[in-house]
Amino acid sequence: MNKTTSPMKMAVVLTLGIIIILTLLILLKNYSTTPEAVVFDEQPPISGQPLLGNVDAPVSVVEFGDFKCPSCKAWGEAVLPLLEEEYINNGSVNFSYVNVLFHGEESEIGSLAAESVLKQSPSDYWTFHKQLFEAQPESQNHDNLWLTIDAVVDIANGIPSLDSSLLRESIEQQDEIAEVNKDTQLVNEYNVTSTPTVMINEKVVEDPFDYEMIKSIIEEELQEHE
Ligand code: CA
Numbered sequence: 001m002n003k004t005t006s007p008m009k010m011a012v013v014l015t016l017g018i019i020i021i022l023t024l025l026i027l028l029k030n031y032s033t034t035p036e037a038v039v040f041d042e043q044p045p046i047s048g049q050p051l052l053g054n055v056d057a058p059v060s061v062v063e064f065g066d067f068k069c070p071s072c073k074a075w076g077e078a079v080l081p082l083l084e085e086e087y088i089n090n091g092s093v094n095f096s097y098v099n100v101l102f103h104g105e106e107s108e109i110g111s112l113a114a115e116s117v118l119k120q121s122p123s124d125y126w127t128f129h130k131q132l133f134e135a136q137p138e139s140q141n142h143d144n145l146w147l148t149i150d151a152v153v154d155i156a157n158g159i160p161s162l163d164s165s166l167l168r169e170s171i172e173q174q175d176e177i178a179e180v181n182k183d184t185q186l187v188n189e190y191n192v193t194s195t196p197t198v199m200i201n202e203k204v205v206e207d208p209f210d211y212e213m214i215k216s217i218i219e220e221e222l223q224e225h226e
Pocket residue numbers: 048049050097098099115179180183
């Protein structure tokens with residue numbers, strides 16, 4: 001009987017086999033080096049922070065934001081309303097906001113004002129928060145001065161249940177600086193380097209403007225906490 005497998009054929013088959021295996025290994029390696037989302041051991045604590053929605057919601061979304069930051073204004077106008085409509089209003093998600101002071105004195109005035117309103121009249125907080133972002137000029141660059149004590153007091157004047165002279169006093173005396181510092185501590189603890197940074201439970205959203213990504217993380221978390 002004549003054996004048909006010549007050494008030449010064997011070599012070709014072996015070489016092809018090796019090439020296929022190497023290609024598969026390279027493909028698998030590329031798969032596993034896809035960047036992973038940053039996940040902390042614990043979600044940021046939300047007690048003492050302004051809260052929108054159900055305090056016992058299974059999923060918490062936290063925005064690290066700065067009233068001086070144009071992207072934060074844009075996020076609050078474009079993404080937050082979608083979250084409210086789909087998840088916050090029905091109790092599955094709650095939302096809180098942590099102050100970030102990346103733009104100096106104006107960020108500080110905004111933060112002190114917001115903390116002061118939260119203390120004086122918690123039910124007015126989100127109205128004030130929204131109106132302060134609305135007051136940010138559309139075409140502002142970071143160097144434009146607009147977030148002044150007068151501007152903040154003006155906004156408070158338009159909200160009947162707020163005492164605007166009490167607010168002015170509170171900002172001038174830095175009454176709520178401890179709360180502002182508490183937020184800065186969270187900013188450091190969670191390595192926040194840009195605003196807005198958005199976290200869903202323990203996870204940092206890679207692109208806070210990618211609503212589909214936000215949705216898929218929320219759905220995942222809702223299933224996990226069912
Ligand atoms: Ca705070």
